[in-house]
Amino acid sequence: QVQLVESGGGLVQAGGSLRLSCVASGRTSGSAVIGWFRQAPGRERQFLAAITWQGDQTIDQHSVKGRLTISRDNAKNTVYLHLNSLTPEDTAVYYCAARRRGSGNFAIATDYDFWGRGTQVTVSS
Numbered sequence: 001q002v003q004l005v006e007s008g009g010g011l012v013q014a015g016g017s018l019r020l021s022c023v024a025s026g027r028t029s030g031s032a033v034i035g036w037f038r039q040a041p042g043r044e045r046q047f048l049a050a051i052t053w054q055g056d057q058t059i060d061q062h063s064v065k066g067r068l069t070i071s072r073d074n075a076k077n078t079v080y081l082h083l084n085s086l087t088p089e090d091t092a093v094y095y096c097a098a099r100r101r102g103s104g105n106f107a108i109a110t111d112y113d114f115w116g117r118g119t120q121v122t123v124s125s
Contacts, residue, residue, distance in 0.1 A: 009119030022096030
């Protein structure tokens with residue numbers, strides 16, 4: 001089992017930025033890839049980015065239009081998501097997830113084996 005805990009959410013003003021953290025614990029060998037998703041009320045879960053522990057990244061440029069960076073600190077078993085130029089459309093619950101398989105399409109939510117509980121991000125106008 002892999003446990004994932006997100007943090008860093010909250011209320012942010014439009015135009016601001018945030019950094020979310022995802023700490024993995026447990027059998028982290030089962031987390032070849034860490035992905036970030038978000039889900040706004042009434043909308044489907046949306047893929048944002050993923051990173052392997054070797055540092056290979058996949059970022060959905062369509063959803064965040066170059067405003068996102070993803071990074072990791074292997075020593076801390078932590079993956080970070082930095083999102084800038086926030087707008088109210090970024091309001092959502094942000095989740096990190098882990099998958100055992102280190103290859104394939106990282107944007108498919110159902111391919112992830114473990115999920116955190118999410119952290120709420122609210123962007124005020």
